[in-house]
Amino acid sequence: MTPALRESRQAVKRAGKVTTFLVALSAALMALLVATFFYLSERQKTLQDSIREDALWAVYQLDREARTLAYGVNQAESRGPLDEAAAEELALRYDILYSRLSVLDNAKYVTSLAKSAGFLAARATVRDRILALEPFFNRLASGGTLGAEHLALIVADLNSLLPVTERMLADTNTSVSGVRADARVEMMSIQQATAALVLIIAVAIGLLILNLSRQLGLTRRTTEQMETAAREISDAYRAAEAGNRAKSEFMAVMGHEIRTPLNAILGMAELLAEADLPEEDRHGVKVIRSSGHSLLEIINEILDFAKIEHGDLVLERVQFNARTIAEDTMRVVAGRAAEQGTILHTTIDDTVAHATMMSDPTRIRRVLLNLLSNAVKFTKQGGVDLRVSQPTVGRLRFEVADTGIGISADALPRLFNPFTQEDSSISRRFGGTGLGLAICKKTVEAMGGEIGVESALGFGSRFWFELPVETVEASVMGSAKAEPEEANLPSRNVLVVEDNAVNREVAYRFLEKLGQRVTMAVDGAEGVSLAASGAFELILMDMQMPVMDGIAATRAIRDAEMSTGRRARIVAMTANASDSDRKLCAEAGMDGFVAKPVTLALLAKVIGAVPEEPAMASGNAVETSRLLDPGRRVELAEAFGEDGLRELDDCFFLDMAGTLRDLHAALSAHDLSSADRVLHSIKGAAANLGFTDLAAFADLARRDDDIAGIETGIQTRFAALRKLGEQAKAA
Amino acid sequence: MMRATSFAIAASAAFLFSYPTNALEMPKERVVLTVIGAIDETNAAGQAEFDLAMLKELDGRSGEMETPWTEGTTRFDGPLLRSVLDAVGAHGKTLRITALNDYSAEVPMADATEFDTMLAIGMNGEPMSIRDKGPIFMIYPFDQHPELYNEKYFSRSVWQIKSIEVIE
Numbered sequence: 001m002t003p004a005l006r007e008s009r010q011a012v013k014r015a016g017k018v019t020t021f022l023v024a025l026s027a028a029l030m031a032l033l034v035a036t037f038f039y040l041s042e043r044q045k046t047l048q049d050s051i052r053e054d055a056l057w058a059v060y061q062l063d064r065e066a067r068t069l070a071y072g073v074n075q076a077e078s079r080g081p082l083d084e085a086a087a088e089e090l091a092l093r094y095d096i097l098y099s100r101l102s103v104l105d106n107a108k109y110v111t112s113l114a115k116s117a118g119f120l121a122a123r124a125t126v127r128d129r130i131l132a133l134e135p136f137f138n139r140l141a142s143g144g145t146l147g148a149e150h151l152a153l154i155v156a157d158l159n160s161l162l163p164v165t166e167r168m169l170a171d172t173n174t175s176v177s178g179v180r181a182d183a184r185v186e187m188m189s190i191q192q193a194t195a196a197l198v199l200i201i202a203v204a205i206g207l208l209i210l211n212l213s214r215q216l217g218l219t220r221r222t223t224e225q226m227e228t229a230a231r232e233i234s235d236a237y238r239a240a241e242a243g244n245r246a247k248s249e250f251m252a253v254m255g256h257e258i259r260t261p262l263n264a265i266l267g268m269a270e271l272l273a274e275a276d277l278p279e280e281d282r283h284g285v286k287v288i289r290s291s292g293h294s295l296l297e298i299i300n301e302i303l304d305f306a307k308i309e310h311g312d313l314v315l316e317r318v319q320f321n322a323r324t325i326a327e328d329t330m331r332v333v334a335g336r337a338a339e340q341g342t343i344l345h346t347t348i349d350d351t352v353a354h355a356t357m358m359s360d361p362t363r364i365r366r367v368l369l370n371l372l373s374n375a376v377k378f379t380k381q382g383g384v385d386l387r388v389s390q391p392t393v394g395r396l397r398f399e400v401a402d403t404g405i406g407i408s409a410d411a412l413p414r415l416f417n418p419f420t421q422e423d424s425s426i427s428r429r430f431g432g433t434g435l436g437l438a439i440c441k442k443t444v445e446a447m448g449g450e451i452g453v454e455s456a457l458g459f460g461s462r463f464w465f466e467l468p469v470e471t472v473e474a475s476v477m478g479s480a481k482a483e484p485e486e487a488n489l490p491s492r493n494v495l496v497v498e499d500n501a502v503n504r505e506v507a508y509r510f511l512e513k514l515g516q517r518v519t520m521a522v523d524g525a526e527g528v529s530l531a532a533s534g535a536f537e538l539i540l541m542d543m544q545m546p547v548m549d550g551i552a553a554t555r556a557i558r559d560a561e562m563s564t565g566r567r568a569r570i571v572a573m574t575a576n577a578s579d580s581d582r583k584l585c586a587e588a589g590m591d592g593f594v595a596k597p598v599t600l601a602l603l604a605k606v607i608g609a610v611p612e613e614p615a616m617a618s619g620n621a622v623e624t625s626r627l628l629d630p631g632r633r634v635e636l637a638e639a640f641g642e643d644g645l646r647e648l649d650d651c652f653f654l655d656m657a658g659t660l661r662d663l664h665a666a667l668s669a670h671d672l673s674s675a676d677r678v679l680h681s682i683k684g685a686a687a688n689l690g691f692t693d694l695a696a697f698a699d700l701a702r703r704d705d706d707i708a709g710i711e712t713g714i715q716t717r718f719a720a721l722r723k724l725g726e727q728a729k730a731a
Numbered sequence: 732m733m734r735a736t737s738f739a740i741a742a743s744a745a746f747l748f749s750y751p752t753n754a755l756e757m758p759k760e761r762v763v764l765t766v767i768g769a770i771d772e773t774n775a776a777g778q779a780e781f782d783l784a785m786l787k788e789l790d791g792r793s794g795e796m797e798t799p800w801t802e803g804t805t806r807f808d809g810p811l812l813r814s815v816l817d818a819v820g821a822h823g824k825t826l827r828i829t830a831l832n833d834y835s836a837e838v839p840m841a842d843a844t845e846f847d848t849m850l851a852i853g854m855n856g857e858p859m860s861i862r863d864k865g866p867i868f869m870i871y872p873f874d875q876h877p878e879l880y881n882e883k884y885f886s887r888s889v890w891q892i893k894s895i896e897v898i899e
Contacts, residue, residue: 061832061834067831068832092831092861093859094863095861095862096831096832096891098861099861099862099863099864099890099891102862102864214853286744420739
């Protein structure tokens with residue numbers, strides 16, 4: 001994290017804290033406001049409770065009714081004796097005054113007033129005075145009348161009542177005003193408090209908004225910084241990846257660079273081993289060879305593992321026979337097993353033995369070889385059993401059981417991890433990187449299979465792997481040729497195109513030892529110019545060379561061969577032939593591969609694979625008659641003379657160069673009708689000149705689908721005829 | 732012509748059939764309430780007079796409630812102000828209600844139509860004397876509409892009612 005980013009994050013955190021505080025403060029203030037509201041509404045309720053007839057009004061009414069009655073009685077007194085209507089009127093007035101009395105009694109007046117001693121005393125006085133008048137008015141109401149003396153008494157009573165009610169009125173007014181003023185003051189203070197509260201809340205919310213907007217800005221800034229950081233990280237990742245790629249490339253180059261001199265060392269050691277050496281030197285050479293092979297194996301494993309780790313493993317899908325793989329692989333470890341006194345045994349189920357399957361035989365072979373070499377490596381004076389079976393349809397199982405040292409239960413789970421050997425002392429005793437099984441596991445898993453082991457320390461191990469395979473109809477498979485014995489190899493003209501001087505030297509010596517006639521070229525370009533003579537049956541081509549590489553050289557040679565009609569066998573010499581490399585080689589027109597480091601045995605095999613050419617030199621009559629129709633030739637010779645026939649032949653050969661180019665073009669383009677036309681013209685011309693074999697083949701080829709076979713067949717026969725002609729010329 | 736005749740027949744028929752119900756009786760006892768002003772039905776010169784028996788006859792209600800002028804819950808009963816006004820065919824917007832002491836309050840007609848405002852003539856089952864704020868006490872339905880419990884309606888709650896003037 002960059003310092004700026006850290007600072008921004010802290011700022012955001014701080015702002016967050018402030019926000020939290022402000023939110024809490026606002027919440028508290030809101031709560032206070034709500035409390036205030038509740039207090040106000042509570043106060044309101046008390047006020048509501050005190051809603052009642054205005055005390056002042058009631059007292060005023062009392063005073064007024066008292067005065068009205070007093071006035072009425074005064075009037076009546078001055079008018080003399082009471083008439084009925086006047087009596088009734090006075091009774092009504094008294095009743096009204098009386099009714100006011102009960103209102104005063106009502107306790108619901110403003111509390112302060114009800115508690116005032118003066119008010120209570122005055123009320124008692126008023127009550128006494130009014131009740132004292134009751135008998136007079138009751139008499140009036142019940143139809144009686146009152147004399148002047150009664151009226152005088154009433155007037156006196158009322159006159160003493162009036163000052164009291166008047167004072168009561170004044171007192172009530174004062175009291176009510178006081179209460180009102182108090183309430184107003186209280187309301188005012190509550191209002192002020194509320195206003196202050198609202199103001200504070202407004203300020204808090206304002207601050208909150210300010211802080212939130214600041215926080216927003218900070219967050220935005222932080223986001224930008226984080227984006228920058230993410231960009232930087234991804235840049236760094238890309239740089240690291242580029243570094244990793246560079247490392248892989250470096251490893252590939254280094255692997256190649258190490259293998260080149262190693263090949264030279266191994267080759268020379270092999271030659272030395274063949275030489276007549278004193279016993280101690282022979283031992284020394286043996287050590288050099290075995291160490292060199294171990295080193296090569298280690299390098300290969302490391303490179304393989306790197307490749308697998310990098311996901312560069314590309315699987316092939318080709319036809320194979322499991323028995324062939326099993327037998328081939330057993331043969332590889334046979335030598336070492338024999339050295340250790342270990343007996344090998346192979347069991348192949350019938351269902352597998354004759355089945356043709358589709359998968360990646362190269363990988364299967366490598367995994368099997370690894371398991372077998374391990375088994376042999378860790379078994380002395382024991383037995384190694386290979387069993388190949390098909391547990392279910394579509395699955396192929398290999399089991400390698402040995403009676404070797406076994407593996408401890410602790411070590412079993414880690415066995416397939418890279419760089420793990422059961423015991424580090426094992427690698428000291430037996431060698432190996434510990435990558436072998438890891439590679440096996442990755443390879444098998446990449447092919448969709450499983451690998452596993454059962455073992456007990458001291459009782460040997462049983463390694464197995466199972467793969468999904470597809471069983472297919474057996475198509476024509478190149479039957480493996482029996483390995484030719486070095487001794488009776490035919491002598492060929494071999495061109496070695498190799499830029500590395502030591503490798504060139506090794507190849508030269510090997511081939512010489514195998515009785516071959518060797519010519520050397522230091523790069524592709526020289527190889528092409530040497531091959532132009534058409535003198536070579538076999539060309540061993542290194543792949544990576546300065547000036548012109550193996551692929552380009554092969555193309556150039558194949559192009560040149562178009563005009564000569566000859567076709568040399570070109571075999572690539574390569575250290576690591578990947579699938580794509582193989583494809584590239586095949587497309588360029590190569591016929592095979594030989595893995596580096598080249599050994600005598602490998603070279604012998606390559607030479608043995610060069611197709612036998614018709615032995616023109618021996619002048620074999622049977623061969624000649626197979627190629628030619630002697631009758632037709634004699635006929636032609638009689639007709640044109642020997643020289644004329646030779647000219648005809650030359651003409652045919654000259655034409656054929658162009659015809660072959662046309663054929664190649666047509667076949668490459670899968671233009672079958674053009675190919676048919678060319679074949680037809682070849683057939684006609686060949687038959688004319690008595691070249692029966694070529695004519696027959698061309699005719700046959702018109703009905704054949706094997707396009708590759710056609711071209712090779714025509715070329716082979718054409719070359720044979722040409723040779724025959726040259727020999728005849730020389731004779 | 733034909734039209735005028737049938738109108739006259741219809742009008743006289745309506746008069747004949749409605750008269751017994753619409754006609755205001757004469758008070759038989761002491762008159763307790765006089766209604767004057769914009770009224771259609773009268774039983775005296777330009778005014779309608781009621782005695783307690785007549786008021787009791789009218790459509791009324793009984794309700795228990797608290798008032799600022801009574802202690803505790805008090806039951807009031809009496810005719811609805813609305814039915815009194817209906818009985819006199821009142822057609823006005825305002826009522827001026829006057830008490831025995833000549834206190835008066837203006838009351839909108841809506842108070843009679845919107846609420847079951849009554850002219851209480853009984854308190855806790857007893858007739859109200861003048862000393863008990865009788866004989867007629869205008870009581871708003873504080874039991875049905877608590878929102879009326881405030882000074883605005885207190886001041887309209889006239890007691891010792893003597894007369895009602897209907898003002899157009």
